[in-house]
Amino acid sequence: MKSNVFSFHIKKQGPASSRLGVLETPHGVIKTPAFIFCATKAAMKCLTIEQLKACDTQIILSNTYHLMLQPGPEAVRHFGGLQQFTGWHGPMLTDSGGFQIFSLGHGSVADEIKGRRRMGQKTLLKINEEGASFRSYINGQEYLLTPEESIRVQRYLGADLIVVLDECTPYHVDKSYTKASMERSHRWALRSLSAYKKEDNGSQKLYGIVQGGTYPDLRKESCDFVNNHSFFGHAIGGSLGANKQEMYDVVALTMSLLSKDRPVHLLGIGGIRDIFEGVLQGIDTFDCVHPTRIARHGGALVKPWNRSHDLKREHINLRNSQYRLDNNPIESDCGCATCQNYTRGYLHHLFKIEEILAFTLVSQHNAYFMNNLMKMIRNALETDSLMEVYNIWCQNMQESQLNVSNTVSCS
């Protein structure tokens, strides 16, 4: 690993605020806009590193919260960090652990909206100025996550890009809670930055997080805060509202206020339309469990021209009996190993018999699909055709049902 080779260059501006960039890390270069896949517990679900590489994956992320509990940061450090541990030697990002603690603690935004209560599963014990204490879902052990501890754990994990600890402010709270929470998150960000700088050896870069919920004045305050501190990049976190339009509005406002020279990550967003809207606002990287999660339920992403007219979603469901005798691949114009070798009918069979291989094969398609989508977007930026590509992909796309896990982010 070479250290001190971090950089972010904007190669070209596109329509609206879109931009083509290059994010350099010690483990390799990420061409942006890019999608970051979730290897939550230091493993991509159902995909080997070789399969990930064959899909032209550029960067993956792992979750600090899960890895704190199992196998523990000391164990990952023992193996030489996440890249050595997982066998993925490309760029990586870790989150701060905050999102899982708070979403498990408060219950998720989806839970709120759908009126679900998860009282039995609450693991968040206390939030105060010091940090957040929570109980391990594995063995009940109590943990205290402070900004300093999050940075220590992320240093042991060793990803290239790391993020400050923040409180993932829920959607249902009022403005005064959102403001107080944002201000505490800013204080935590400063403590994170200070802990980071104390041990900085050039092998990691720190992202600040913009909070402020759906309130324009708070978002502005938070943008000013991150702009004024020496973060390498920015991530947009906190509640983005309860529907797509609110999300697009919050992202547009936030992006108009963020400094233009740092890479910006949009946390937890991975719908196709959402990616296009984000790219137009200048977002450089996205992450979401959506592409691999739907794969395990039979959902295979398909390009607009490969969808039947009545399909309202971005994917087909291979469990559907209409595919039982279908001799075609998921997409006949797809270059992934799944589309090269397997039919929809065979994949349908694998789901019917609940064969794990089904998860692997559709995850492989969806990973390739997302990387290919981002490649196409970059190519369109290169050739000044982003709006044409946008129109093809988004103009006839029906608004999908409100899918909160997919549309509303929380850092």
Next chain:
Amino acid sequence: MKSNVFSFHIKKQGPASSRLGVLETPHGVIKTPAFIFCATKAAMKCLTIEQLKACDTQIILSNTYHLMLQPGPEAVRHFGGLQQFTGWHGPMLTDSGGFQIFSLGHGSVADEIKGRRRMGQKTLLKINEEGASFRSYINGQEYLLTPEESIRVQRYLGADLIVVLDECTPYHVDKSYTKASMERSHRWALRSLSAYKKEDNGSQKLYGIVQGGTYPDLRKESCDFVNNHSFFGHAIGGSLGANKQEMYDVVALTMSLLSKDRPVHLLGIGGIRDIFEGVLQGIDTFDCVHPTRIARHGGALVKPWNRSHDLKREHINLRNSQYRLDNNPIESDCGCATCQNYTRGYLHHLFKIEEILAFTLVSQHNAYFMNNLMKMIRNALETDSLMEVYNIWCQNMQESQLNVSNTVSCS
């Protein structure tokens, strides 16, 4: 697919009755002795076809019983047969469906010995001269499997090598039942042969099955029967006894009585020591779910020189906490993609968090291991060193615990 290219040649005789051979099929050549992997429901559990090929797999089998029920023979034929359906374009074998019907019906030999009752799961309804009727475990529908129907289904499935329907005689029955059952299986074999010949277009070859349980005179009668009919190859089925020595004795006797010019398959056997003993008796092919099944429970096969002295089994268990911080691959001298890229400690982590990727990675190692074992055996036959290799692999090997599913076969 070229038809009419079936052949079996013995290239060289080795020590005892061992032999190096070549089994040619329309889908490719199998160098023998060879191991046949179980792709039970038209899929290798947790492995893609690309991964199977990368492990140098020569041939796989699927089970007629499962495929009759789901997706059904007509569906497989619609896709052009198993090879087109699965994407595996190499040689394949299907069994007759008998083993599953009878083992699910009677309960398995392991159930008998361990005194387990599975009354609730019995699906076998009736066996008579016509065939066996059973109930689908999927939807309760009644099926009648006759020799003619088994051949029809196997023709639709389209594997290169197919087998006659027989009754899988259980271990607990007395000699008179075993004899009567064997005689009925012989009549069923003749009906299978006749049904096969009626539609034979040169694309499949039929194996006869030797029955007779642990009774030498019945085994002799059954060997005479198969030798005297025009089967392409022979499979050794029925009960092979309740322990390894009984199995070795039954196999040795049977092999001494079978004609030498046809390939011989030993059904359901896949322990390393058992394979060596079988090879010495002249067995050409083996199959067993063991290597891939133990993989899903953390069992990784290791060569004798990679085992610690106190290990009594042929595999290590990666779930064991001793591997938590182990920086080594499963085997440092293994060429598989798992050993090239992942440590025991990482695999341990994947099992701890119950990540499906663990199953894939260890299955990949075990598949490579088995293919490599057979390659080594063939190489030893080529270079006149089989007994040295046998001694290295088997002399210090403790008798593993009686593992019935692994040691006692039933066609």
